[in-house]
Amino acid sequence: MDDDTKSRLERLQAEIRLETGRRVTQQEILARLVERAIESKADLIDSFREDRVPLADADRERFHDGMVSSGVTTTEDDIDDVLYG
Numbered sequence: 001m002d003d004d005t006k007s008r009l010e011r012l013q014a015e016i017r018l019e020t021g022r023r024v025t026q027q028e029i030l031a032r033l034v035e036r037a038i039e040s041k042a043d044l045i046d047s048f049r050e051d052r053v054p055l056a057d058a059d060r061e062r063f064h065d066g067m068v069s070s071g072v073t074t075t076e077d078d079i080d081d082v083l084y085g
Helices: 003-020 026-039 041-046 057-065 076-084
Strands: none
Touching: 003 026, 026 041
């Protein structure tokens, strides 16, 4: 663990003690953080993805130019029927 992360963990440990009056070890904090991360794995995984620059308006318009309306409204049930039978 680098020095900055260690320092932030120590500050968090101190804040927990001030707010709750309870001493907790850094191991307890890390265990709780891992537990919470597992509960929201998708968020954790997404945090490691490369940031994507929003699509330029011209590129977005070019994409939508190729779309054609069939005049029929498609529902989620219609899609489910096609995909799952």
